[in-house]
Amino acid sequence: MGIYFDEKQQLFHLQGKNTSYVLQVYGEGYLAHLYWGRKTKNYRHSNELQFADRAFSGNPSTAKDRTFSLDTLPQEYPGYGNTDFRTPAYQVQLDNGTTVTDLRYASHMIRNGKPKLDGLPAVYTEEDNEAETLEITLRDQIAGIAAVLSYTVFHERNVITRSVRLINEGKHPVRLLRALSTNVDFRDSDFDLLQLSGAWGRERHVERHVLRPGLQAVESRRGASSHQQNPFMALLRKGANETSGEVFGFNLVYSGNFTAQAEVDQFSNTRVSIGINPFDFSWLLEEGEAFQCPETVMVYSHEGLGGMSRTFHDLYRTRLVRGSFRDQVRPILVNNWEATYFDFTAEKITEIAKAGKELGIELFVLDDGWFGKRNNDKTSLGDWFVNKEKLPKGLDDLAHSVQELGMQFGLWVEPEMVSAESELYKKHPDWCLHVPDRTCSESRNQLVLDFARKEVRDAVTKMISDVLSSAPVQYVKWDMNRHMTEIGSAALPAERQRETAHRYMLGLYEILETLTSAFSDILFESCSGGGGRFDPGILYYMPQTWASDNTDAISRLKIQYGTSLVYPIISMGAHVSDVPNHQVHRFTSLDIRGDAAMSGNFGYELDLTKLTEVEKEIVKKQVAAYKEIRHLVQFGDFYRLKSPFEGNETAWLFVNMEKSEAAVFYFRVLAEPNASFGKLRLEGLDPERTYEVLGTDEIYGGDELAYSGLSIPASLNGDFQSLFWRFKGI
Numbered sequence: 001m002g003i004y005f006d007e008k009q010q011l012f013h014l015q016g017k018n019t020s021y022v023l024q025v026y027g028e029g030y031l032a033h034l035y036w037g038r039k040t041k042n043y044r045h046s047n048e049l050q051f052a053d054r055a056f057s058g059n060p061s062t063a064k065d066r067t068f069s070l071d072t073l074p075q076e077y078p079g080y081g082n083t084d085f086r087t088p089a090y091q092v093q094l095d096n097g098t099t100v101t102d103l104r105y106a107s108h109m110i111r112n113g114k115p116k117l118d119g120l121p122a123v124y125t126e127e128d129n130e131a132e133t134l135e136i137t138l139r140d141q142i143a144g145i146a147a148v149l150s151y152t153v154f155h156e157r158n159v160i161t162r163s164v165r166l167i168n169e170g171k172h173p174v175r176l177l178r179a180l181s182t183n184v185d186f187r188d189s190d191f192d193l194l195q196l197s198g199a200w201g202r203e204r205h206v207e208r209h210v211l212r213p214g215l216q217a218v219e220s221r222r223g224a225s226s227h228q229q230n231p232f233m234a235l236l237r238k239g240a241n242e243t244s245g246e247v248f249g250f251n252l253v254y255s256g257n258f259t260a261q262a263e264v265d266q267f268s269n270t271r272v273s274i275g276i277n278p279f280d281f282s283w284l285l286e287e288g289e290a291f292q293c294p295e296t297v298m299v300y301s302h303e304g305l306g307g308m309s310r311t312f313h314d315l316y317r318t319r320l321v322r323g324s325f326r327d328q329v330r331p332i333l334v335n336n337w338e339a340t341y342f343d344f345t346a347e348k349i350t351e352i353a354k355a356g357k358e359l360g361i362e363l364f365v366l367d368d369g370w371f372g373k374r375n376n377d378k379t380s381l382g383d384w385f386v387n388k389e390k391l392p393k394g395l396d397d398l399a400h401s402v403q404e405l406g407m408q409f410g411l412w413v414e415p416e417m418v419s420a421e422s423e424l425y426k427k428h429p430d431w432c433l434h435v436p437d438r439t440c441s442e443s444r445n446q447l448v449l450d451f452a453r454k455e456v457r458d459a460v461t462k463m464i465s466d467v468l469s470s471a472p473v474q475y476v477k478w479d480m481n482r483h484m485t486e487i488g489s490a491a492l493p494a495e496r497q498r499e500t501a502h503r504y505m506l507g508l509y510e511i512l513e514t515l516t517s518a519f520s521d522i523l524f525e526s527c528s529g530g531g532g533r534f535d536p537g538i539l540y541y542m543p544q545t546w547a548s549d550n551t552d553a554i555s556r557l558k559i560q561y562g563t564s565l566v567y568p569i570i571s572m573g574a575h576v577s578d579v580p581n582h583q584v585h586r587f588t589s590l591d592i593r594g595d596a597a598m599s600g601n602f603g604y605e606l607d608l609t610k611l612t613e614v615e616k617e618i619v620k621k622q623v624a625a626y627k628e629i630r631h632l633v634q635f636g637d638f639y640r641l642k643s644p645f646e647g648n649e650t651a652w653l654f655v656n657m658e659k660s661e662a663a664v665f666y667f668r669v670l671a672e673p674n675a676s677f678g679k680l681r682l683e684g685l686d687p688e689r690t691y692e693v694l695g696t697d698e699i700y701g702g703d704e705l706a707y708s709g710l711s712i713p714a715s716l717n718g719d720f721q722s723l724f725w726r727f728k729g730i
């Protein structure tokens, strides 16, 4: 395991736990991609690169050979303008206005561990001997530009991370028009493409379709990774499924505009590329300056989607998320948003917190509406001082009263925004993103603060620090409720306006780094109208994310299933809310709402003071049960058993690493007349072990449960039913 360099062949072989990635300096310094897939002990070119004289695929000027074309060479970081007609990974406009470049191998370096990325979130190592990093420098002498391609391979994981640093080594400024993070040229197109797409309230739905010739892409132009598309793409071998077959997953560690593309060319090769969306992007690089592209996490699995997900989960849980909460069980919370919206008093808040305490809930979260004149969503973002009409004794007093009840206290903020109706906006009308001579479009009556500007970043950091220091806050919900329009910055010259969206992200990351380090005892949960920014970039700073504003248990099955493809369960905020549900107006039982929410990072979001005695007993039992299984849900391995995208049923299993304890949830959406008898095959248990089903006198072997299955009681009646089992090894 590690990175091997064969000097004679100029060949690099990166070996992870079960995966190999092979590249070679080919011909006159072209960096070619040879292989990515299941691990091979050696790479001896059994599937050699082949060339033929291909019509209309020209030959680079220095090649004498008519069979050699960049159009047919699988490459690691392809450029534009000299015979490759496929999508380039980068494009640079030189001082003379032209855009033809030619990067060739110059040098390389192999080192232990993984260096940090400048100003950007990234996966990390804790010990130097966990991983090795290869840095290959490519150079274009004429253009005076260099690209440093970084690859990290983890010895005990099926993960390769990649990123690129572009450097202007010349004497003139150059403009990056495109600077993607990763390019992989597969030598066939025998794949399905899987993406996570959706909208507000139905985020990350699984879409799988056959790759077709030409370009297919998912992307965001919204200034956020978005509800609509996630910065993730996977190629699946035909027939690959949840438990078997090859899967290649790509996830960009970035929270802004991105593109993820697959292009099937004329010879059925597939080029996958991912990075910052080149749409409305450019970056001026002065002499000596460098541009750091975000990181891509690439996961290989020969054990289907389940294997891919568990690799992502384990990596993100332990080597992306940081801080003291990384390894701590997370508190069960109650949030007042759907209970009161903007209409609350200090007394009401304390009553809800008190009711929560009596039910065993551990954290109370005060949502939107506690500041400025915020009685609706038309006003006060940016005015981060307490609303004395609602909270006459202030935040500190409220936090203390909640804590005196034995509950932790959490607070909602939306620091990236300003309301036009606010004192902040009156004072600094140019602090929002805007372009000269045009009015700003509003969305939810709010404008986006210009985090590309230092004085704005400093002011926001100070305001939020003051709030968090003013009261004993133990949890923060960091919200962001609109996408960017009129993207321009008053701080940037004309030639740098198209840098604004990326500079905003760098500014956001800087603020998050400062605040999460200064307030390292606070648990941060991110949110963007629910799951509009559920991406690894944000998870680096804030270890959990509110998965969706849609709290309906049935809708949540698809949202949480889709999210689980990439993101660990512990990162996924999931709450029990009232019925009829506020988003889809559906009635479901408290039981199924509990089971759906307990399948994530658990909490409640309803007026607990209005529960009946019977409901209180159910909630108490749910809270107690979650406390018993949360180490499995939050730190165990996750196995998807039945997909809500394939039928009426959903099921999943959580098991600890020792495989001595497991929890299984089953959901059936609609009752069916005269239905067939169902069973669940419990993947993930130890086949050698015997398990008791807790609360019953049943005992089964892990092998029997996995191979023959567990029957689903035929007595289940009615729509929206769920079941929950716990297994303990004996």
Ligand code: DGJ
Residues within 6 Å of the ligand: 337, 367, 368, 412, 479, 481, 527, 528, 529, 530, 546, 548, 549
């Ligand atoms: C959107 C969030 O997703 C909700 O949970 C809530 O916090 C509201 N914003 C408050 O405005």
